[in-house]
Amino acid sequence: MATTNDIKNGSTLRLDGGVLWNVLEFQHVKPGKGGAFVRTKLKNVVTGKIVDKTFNAGTKVEFANVDRSDMEYLYHDGESFIFMDTQTFDQIPVSETVVGDAKGFLLENTTVTVATHEGDPLYIEMPAAVELEITQTDPGVQGDRSTGGTKPATVQTGATIQVPLFITTGERVKVDTRTGDYLGRVN
Template structure:
C-alpha cells in the first residue's frame, strides 16, 4: 500500500531503498522557504542500521504489512532465545540482539507477538507491562521530599529503573517494557 512521505507515523513499517525499515521518530518541518517535509528516523529491521531521511509530500513509500503470530518464550541460552509457536508447537531460536534492551524483560512462559516478513521473524512485541521484583533500592536522601523525587532501583532481571521513595527491596512492581519505567506497585 503506497502512502505519502508526510503520512508516515512512528511504528510504521515501510519499504525503502530495497530494505524493510521501521519509523522510530518523526518530525514535521515547515521551513520558511520551500515545501514542508517529514524528517523520519528509520531503523532497518533486518540488520539494525539507523538512517535519517527527509520525505516530501510528493514522495510516496510502500507501507509493508507484517504477518503476526502468537509465540511463547521458553528459555534463554546465552545469546540465543527460544520461542514456541502457540499453534503448531514448533520452536524457533532468535538472537538476543533482535530484541535489544527489551530482552531483559523476557520471562519463562511469557506470551509474545512475533512479526514476520516473508515467514522470517523481524521483531518481537512483549506485553506492555510486566511484574518484577525490586532486589536493590537506594536509601532515600533525607531532606529530599519533593513529590517528584525518584530513586534508582534494580529489578530481579538486572534492569535499573527509577522508583518512588517509598518502594524498597523485596517489593513487587509493574514496569513498562517499552521505556523501562515504573508504573505502580503490584497488588
C-alpha cells in the same frame, strides 16, 4: 505496487535497495501552494535508527510483507532467546540484537508479538507494562528535599530501574517496557 496514499502507522516499507523501514508516524500535507506530500517518521527494523522522510503524494512505494504472531518466551540458551508460537507450537530462536533492550523486562512465559519477514525475526513488541520483583535495592534515606526522591533497584531479570525511596527488596512493581519507568506497586 502501492502509493504513498496507502501508508499507515505500523506498515513496513522496502526502500533504498531492500532496506525495511517501519512507519512510526505519517502525515499527509496539502500546502496552499505546490503539490501535496507525505511526511513520515521511519524506523529501520534492523538497526533501530529513526529518520524523517518526505515523499511526494502519489509516489510509488513497495510494502514488505511482515507477519506478526503472538509467541511465548520460553528461555535463553546463551546465544538466542527461544520463542514458541502459541498457535502452532513451533519454536524459533531470536538473536539478542533483535530482542534488544526488551531483554531487561522479558520473563519466561511472557506473551509478546514477534514480527517476521520471510521467516527471519525482525523485532519483538512487548506488552506495555510488566510486573517484576525487586531483587536488590538499598534502603531509602530521607533527606532535605521538596520532592520525592528515587533510588536504583535491580529487578528479577537483572535490569536496573529507578524506584521511589519507600520500595523495598522483595516487593513486586509494575514497569513500563518502553521507557523502563516505575509505574507503581503490585498487590
